[in-house]
Amino acid sequence: MTIALLGTGLLGRAIAERLQLAGHCVTVYNRTTAKAIPLQACGITVVTRPEQAMAHADCVVLMLADAAAIHAVLLTEASLAILRGKTVIQMGTIAQEESLAIQAEVERAGGFYCEAPVLGSLTEAKAGTLLVMVGGTKRQFNEWSPLLRSLSRKPCLIGPVGKAASLKLALNQLIAAEISAFALSLGLVQRAGVPVETFMAILRESALFAEAFDKKLPRLLTRDYHHPNFSTRHLLKDVELFLKEATGYKLTTRSLEGIKPVLEETIARGLGEDDYAALYETVNPKT
Numbered sequence: 001m002t003i004a005l006l007g008t009g010l011l012g013r014a015i016a017e018r019l020q021l022a023g024h025c026v027t028v029y030n031r032t033t034a035k036a037i038p039l040q041a042c043g044i045t046v047v048t049r050p051e052q053a054m055a056h057a058d059c060v061v062l063m064l065a066d067a068a069a070i071h072a073v074l075l076t077e078a079s080l081a082i083l084r085g086k087t088v089i090q091m092g093t094i095a096q097e098e099s100l101a102i103q104a105e106v107e108r109a110g111g112f113y114c115e116a117p118v119l120g121s122l123t124e125a126k127a128g129t130l131l132v133m134v135g136g137t138k139r140q141f142n143e144w145s146p147l148l149r150s151l152s153r154k155p156c157l158i159g160p161v162g163k164a165a166s167l168k169l170a171l172n173q174l175i176a177a178e179i180s181a182f183a184l185s186l187g188l189v190q191r192a193g194v195p196v197e198t199f200m201a202i203l204r205e206s207a208l209f210a211e212a213f214d215k216k217l218p219r220l221l222t223r224d225y226h227h228p229n230f231s232t233r234h235l236l237k238d239v240e241l242f243l244k245e246a247t248g249y250k251l252t253t254r255s256l257e258g259i260k261p262v263l264e265e266t267i268a269r270g271l272g273e274d275d276y277a278a279l280y281e282t283v284n285p286k287t
């Protein structure tokens with residue numbers, strides 16, 4: 001399959017490598033070309049315009065930061081002009097209403113659109129074990145299954161466009177809730193002089209435990225947030241998207257509203273591009 005992948009940030013790079021290794025023919029475009037160049041080493045073609053990547057592609061995979069980035073890369077006159085007959089598979093995390101609006105523009109240009117946001121990060125992308133949630137038709141799901149199965153053991157059709165976007169936000173709300181709750185309890189335990197291993201041993205045996213705690217613990221203990229899997233900036237984006245959608249449904253969102261300023265302060269500390277575990281610096285600042 002010939003694939004154009006637009007956006008080789010943290011996750012886009014890992015997905016491009018995985019798709020190429022799985023035998024697809026991948027051409028990538030990234031706004032900052034230099035970040036994509038290392039992909040040439042695994043046989044991936046790097047181009048400097050999105051239209052060049054899309055020209056001969058069976059489908060266009062989007063791994064861009066947000067809806068604004070999608071507008072800047074895909075919904076330009078030059079890109080829209082060659083979308084006729086092509087399928088766009090949007091894999092970043094955006095809101096339901098954003099996904100529906102992008103679908104409308106792609107279809108107006110004669111293209112096809114489905115969404116396939118993912119849960120998991122760089123390790124899972126490289127191993128082909130992402131959890132891929134598809135919003136689209138059954139026909140699209142079947143047509144693009146060979147591609148999706150290169151990234152996921154069991155891609156899942158959630159419903160029409162928009163449903164997978166909402167589901168992805170619901171899951172990312174849990175990321176924000178879990179890391180902020182874990183950071184706060186860890187901070188208390190450390191300041192109260194309870195051994196961290198005792199805390200973790202009890203927690204691991206309990207129904208409260210989440211694997212994410214063990215994954216993030218080394219970063220929190222060493223206060224090292226470099227080489228991020230997922231940035232603080234993007235977690236804040238997802239919190240804001242969730243709040244907007246949930247408020248529309250008249251849900252009470254005060255717990256998540258409390259996490260938002262914690263993320264904002266973490267970004268103000270210069271940790272926006274670091275791993276989101278960096279919110280520990282705001283929850284439990286160095287004394």
Ligand SMILES: NC(=O)c1ccc[n+]([C@@H]2O[C@H](COP(=O)([O-])OP(=O)(O)OC[C@H]3O[C@@H](n4cnc5c(N)ncnc54)[C@H](OP(=O)(O)O)[C@@H]3O)[C@@H](O)[C@H]2O)c1
Pocket residue numbers: 006007008009010011012030031032033035063064065066068069072073091092093094118119120121122229230231234
């Ligand atoms: N990282 C993860 O573990 C993970 C997991 C699941 C979902 N996601 C979602 O997947 C998406 C990508 O995540 P990521 O971690 O790969 O993010 P990232 O490293 O920040 O990469 C973002 C990509 O978007 C491009 N971009 C941003 N603004 C742009 C603009 N205005 N015009 C053109 N291009 C623009 C960047 O280009 P430059 O390189 O030129 O800046 C880069 O290619 C996000 O929606 C994120 O929430 C990430």
